[in-house]
Amino acid sequence: MNRSANTDMSGLAPFSGFAQIVDARVLARAQRGDMQAFAALYAQFGKPCYGLGLRLTGNAAQAEDLVQEVFLKLIETIRSYRGDAPFGAWLKRMTANAAIDQLRRNKRFVDADPEAMFAGPETEADPAQELDAVSLLQRLPPRARAIVVLHELEGYTHTEIAKLFGQSESYSKSIVARGLQRLHAAVATPQAET
Amino acid sequence: MTSIDPKPGEEVNTILHRIADAQPEPPADLWARIEAAHGARSRRRRLHRFAAAGTLCVALVGAFALRSPRLPSAAPEIDWQARAQALELQLLAIEHDQRAPAATAVAFDAGPATSELAEIDRRLQAAYEHRTYADQLVPLWKRRSELLDALIAARKERLTLTRI
Numbered sequence: 296m297n298r299s300a301n302t303d304m305s306g307l308a309p310f311s312g313f314a315q316i317v318d319a320r321v322l323a324r325a326q327r328g329d330m331q332a333f334a335a336l337y338a339q340f341g342k343p344c345y346g347l348g349l350r351l352t353g354n355a356a357q358a359e360d361l362v363q364e365v366f367l368k369l370i371e372t373i374r375s376y377r378g379d380a381p382f383g384a385w386l387k388r389m390t391a392n393a394a395i396d397q398l399r400r401n402k403r404f405v406d407a408d409p410e411a412m413f414a415g416p417e418t419e420a421d422p423a424q425e426l427d428a429v430s431l432l433q434r435l436p437p438r439a440r441a442i443v444v445l446h447e448l449e450g451y452t453h454t455e456i457a458k459l460f461g462q463s464e465s466y467s468k469s470i471v472a473r474g475l476q477r478l479h480a481a482v483a484t485p486q487a488e489t
Numbered sequence: 490m491t492s493i494d495p496k497p498g499e500e501v502n503t504i505l506h507r508i509a510d511a512q513p514e515p516p517a518d519l520w521a522r523i524e525a526a527h528g529a530r531s532r533r534r535r536l537h538r539f540a541a542a543g544t545l546c547v548a549l550v551g552a553f554a555l556r557s558p559r560l561p562s563a564a565p566e567i568d569w570q571a572r573a574q575a576l577e578l579q580l581l582a583i584e585h586d587q588r589a590p591a592a593t594a595v596a597f598d599a600g601p602a603t604s605e606l607a608e609i610d611r612r613l614q615a616a617y618e619h620r621t622y623a624d625q626l627v628p629l630w631k632r633r634s635e636l637l638d639a640l641i642a643a644r645k646e647r648l649t650l651t652r653i
Contacts, residue, residue: 302541334520338520341519341520342513346511358515359516361513362523363519363522364524366523442506447505475501479498482501
């Protein structure tokens with residue numbers, strides 16, 4: 296049976312997102328600076344990269360900027376990729392780092408104190424999409440959203456998040472706890488009894 | 490009276506999983522924009538490299554010019570004004586030595602040369618009055634030197650003949 300490279304060990308479920316396997320020839324061509332190879336890598340990973348960017352930033356325009364930044368960096372740094380980690384994991388890490396850099400560059404998001412971070416008014420969500428997935432995440436401050444997404448959705452540990460943000464583990468734990476608390480509160484909207 | 494949803498945690502988890510499973514499509518032209526940005530960045534870098542190389546070349550040439558000993562010019566520039574003035578003094582000295590001015594016409598007809606010399610002097614005077622650029626004066630001083638050379642040669646020749 297001919298099992299595609301982009302399926303799991305059973306040969307049935309296709310790998311998706313950042314878990315996809317890259318054709319070694321495409322990778323080699325990209326490392327030689329072939330733009331067509333980069334176009335092939337974008338065709339394969341542009342979507343998961345954009346998805347992660349959208350989850351981390353909560354904003355389509357910022358997610359597009361993020362993807363652009365990541366792929367421009369990829370073009371410049373792919374020669375340094377030695378294959379120690381799967382390519383998708385490497386790219387995912389690069390995307391997360393770029394999102395964190397974007398948060399750092401935006402001064403108003405650099406609030407390291409969890410208390411202060413959650414002290415501000417909650418972002419208004421569109422009442423028509425009260426429980427819409429994206430609008431739910433938008434109830435969190437930008438930095439808290441990125442931390443909650445990394446921990447709850449992308450599988451990052453508190454240790455990893457602390458390292459990425461240059462903070463302590465307790466900082467990461469505190470943000471995640473408070474973030475989830477806020478999301479729970481948003482979902483448990485009081486309903487009028489008849 | 491209000492009631493709270495008993496399982497908000499589950500609902501949040503469901504929503505978060507929905508977010509994780511979502512595969513939003515990036516804009517169709519995003520790769521074209523990335524390629525364009527890469528092209529622009531490459532061009533900028535090439536330009537910077539070119540400018541840096543140019544600056545380095547200029548700096549190297551400048552440093553070389555400052556450090557290298559000055560080579561003598563192949564054809565040193567002649568100060569025609571100084572030369573003309575020196576020749577004039579020489580001519581005056583020769584004329585002063587001459588004992589027989591009557592022989593001048595026989596040995597050398599200095600008329601055309603002296604009249605041209607007078608014309609050159611007039612033009613030089615006019616040039617200085619009109620503040621003419623120095624490089625425009627050079628041909629006049631050069632011609633004056635040539636005429637004085639000719640007059641000196643003629644006077645010397647006549648002096649020799651007179652003494653014989």
